Amino acid sequence: MFxxxxxxxxxxxGDSIITIPALRELRRIFPxxxxxxLVRPWVGGIFEGSGLVDDLLxxxxxxxxxxxxxxxxRAGKFDAAILFQNAFEAAALTTLARIPKxxxxxxxxxxxxxxxxxxxxxxxxRKHQIYYYLDLVSRLEETLFGRSNVNYETLxxxxxxxxxxxxxxxxxxxxxxxxxxxxxxxPGAANSRAKQWPPASFAGLIDLxxxxxxxxxxxxxxxxxxxxxxxIAGMAKRGRASVLAGEFTLSESIAFLSKCDAVISNDxxxxxxxxxxxxxxxxxxxxxxxxxxxxxxxxxxxxxKLVHCAPCMLRDCPIDHRCLTGITPEMAxxxxxxxxxxx
Numbered sequence: 041m042f043x044x045x046x047x048x049x050x051x052x053x054g055d056s057i058i059t060i061p062a063l064r065e066l067r068r069i070f071p072x073x074x075x076x077x078l079v080r081p082w083v084g085g086i087f088e089g090s091g092l093v094d095d096l097l098x099x100x101x102x103x104x105x106x107x108x109x110x111x112x113x114r115a116g117k118f119d120a121a122i123l124f125q126n127a128f129e130a131a132a133l134t135t136l137a138r139i140p141k142x143x144x145x146x147x148x149x150x151x152x153x154x155x156x157x158x159x160x161x162x163x164x165x166r167k168h169q170i171y172y173y174l175d176l177v178s179r180l181e182e183t184l185f186g187r188s189n190v191n192y193e194t195l196x197x198x199x200x201x202x203x204x205x206x207x208x209x210x211x212x213x214x215x216x217x218x219x220x221x222x223x224x225x226x227p228g229a230a231n232s233r234a235k236q237w238p239p240a241s242f243a244g245l246i247d248l249x250x251x252x253x254x255x256x257x258x259x260x261x262x263x264x265x266x267x268x269x270x271x272i273a274g275m276a277k278r279g280r281a282s283v284l285a286g287e288f289t290l291s292e293s294i295a296f297l298s299k300c301d302a303v304i305s306n307d308x309x310x311x312x313x314x315x316x317x318x319x320x321x322x323x324x325x326x327x328x329x330x331x332x333x334x335x336x337x338x339x340x341x342x343x344x345k346l347v348h349c350a351p352c353m354l355r356d357c358p359i360d361h362r363c364l365t366g367i368t369p370e371m372a373x374x375x376x377x378x379x380x381x382x383x
Contacts, residue, residue, distance in 0.1 A: 041184060042073050046097065046118040046139070048130040049079040052230065053290070053309025055169070056083045057316050058333065059124055061195040062173035063092045066122065068189075069181050076116060085290025086313075089202040101129065113137035122180065123154075124173055143180050156183060169333040170195065197336055199316035205295035212287050213258070213296070221255035221380065224297065225281065226305035227272055228265035232355040234327045235307050237364050237372075239268065243275035244369030245304065245376075250279025253377065255301070260293065260310060261285035302380050304372060307334070315340045320379040322372065326363035327352045343367055343375050 047066065050056050056079065067075065076095040077087060084096050097116065099109045106129070113121075114137040121134040123144030131150035134142050144150070146157040164175045171192070178190040216222065227242045229235035242259075249257055257279065259269035263286035273281050288296060297303060297313050302320045305311035307328050314321040315335030323335055325344045329351035334342065344350075345366030349359070357363075 042070060042120040042141070044076075044116070044118050044120075045070060045073045046076045046078055046113065046116060046121050046134070047093070048121065048123045048125045048134070048144075049077050049083070050125055051080050051083070053083055053086065054307075054312040054333070054335075056086050057197075057199065057309075057312035058170045058336065059173050060092065060197055060199065060316065061170060062124070062177045064196050065174065065177045065181075065190050067092065069177070069185075076118070078113070082290065085294065086199070088291055089205075090200050099133075106133070109133050110136045113139065122176075124176070143176075143183075145176060156180075158183070168331065168336070170197075170336050195336070197316050198318070199294065199313065201295050201298045201317070202291065205289075205291040206298070209288060209292040209295040210299070212292070213284065214256075214282060216256055221253070221301040222258070222299055223249060223253075223255045223376070223380075224258050224260045224300045224303045224305075224310075225272075226260050226303065226308060226310045227268055228261040228285075229306045229308040230262065232327070234352075234354050234357045234361070235364075237306055237324045237326075237367065238361075239272045240275060241365075241367070241369050241372070242272045243277075245372050246272070246276040246279040246281045248279075248369055248373040249376075250276075252373070253380065255380075257281035258296075259283045259285060260288075260296070301383060302376055304376050311335045311340075320383045322376050322379060324364065324367055324372065326350060326361070327354055327357070329353070341375060341379060343372060 075093045076097050077093040078097045080100045081098045118139045120141040121139045123130045126147040128148040128150045131153040135153045142154045143156045145160040151157040158179045178188040181188045259281050261269050266285040269283045269285040273283055298317045300319055303314040304322045311323045312335050315337035318339050321340045323342050330342050347362050350363040
């Protein structure tokens with residue numbers, strides 16, 4: 041059917057993790073095809089060495105011109121494009137690159153640019169996002185082969201970890217006492233201040249862990265989140281947490297998270313990675329809706345303070361941030377401690 045496919049992936053780490061089951065289904069449907077994933081550079085580490093795709097093609101419209109993106113796609117000589125990303129630009133890129141077949145949901149009025157616009161039903165809009173991408177692939181398989189064999193019951197959400205990344209990550213962290221539990225705290229949120237639990241709350245959690253659990257605590261995040269992590273470490277009165285923000289590449293962060301006994305995180309990328317690694321995870325939810333998108337794993341737990349204005353989906357809280365300030369360090373510690381005992 042197709043021998044050289046390109047998939048336009050999603051832009052954020054969490055969203056990219058959520059597409060893993062759909063990518064596995066594409067590999068099943070097109071076992072002989074060469075599968076290339078077009079993504080922004082910062083999410084490439086998720087897929088390196090994973091076996092999910094054959095090639096990675098990078099494009100970031102904030103650093104690369106649209107015409108350069110078209111040129112890169114055209115050079116690939118793809119015979120079909122599947123658009124996970126909903127943006128109008130994704131359809132424009134693949135159309136101007138003269139890719140003969142283009143499949144995707146007709147979001148952002150891009151239907152005329154798709155050779156096959158997959159109908160986006162209201163039921164799909166209401167599902168958890170992991171099923172949104174699976175529905176796209178399922179409808180694609182129906183369109184091409186007359187039936188769908190997409191597996192909705194046992195989703196393969198696992199994220200492989202390479203030995204090289206594990207070795208590189210372990211070389212960057214302080215020596216650990218044998219048998220001591222590793223707990224990671226993730227206080228940032230890449231695209232929303234409203235999703236961030238207050239720094240003072242993370243500092244209080246560090247103190248509680250230090251008083252009641254024998255574990256090594258680490259603050260994890262992107263390079264631009266290092267000041268936030270250092271602020272939190274300095275605010276802790278009785279406990280100590282090592283700051284690892286900015287120390288790892290994405291693949292090394294994945295390897296480090298695979299070694300953690302528990303991760304406590306805002307609703308942000310590392311939480312989704314942790315779930316895909318089947319590690320114990322507690323995600324703190326505020327303005328976002330976990331019914332629509334959340335870490336998807338049997339080892340993932342959620343902590344929320346139900347208030348009338350949540351989920352609002354806003355990036356900045358216009359009032360008092362009650363959805364997250366209502367979650368106390370004691371509440372988070374109790375939930376995380378129970379996870380450690382279960383593990």
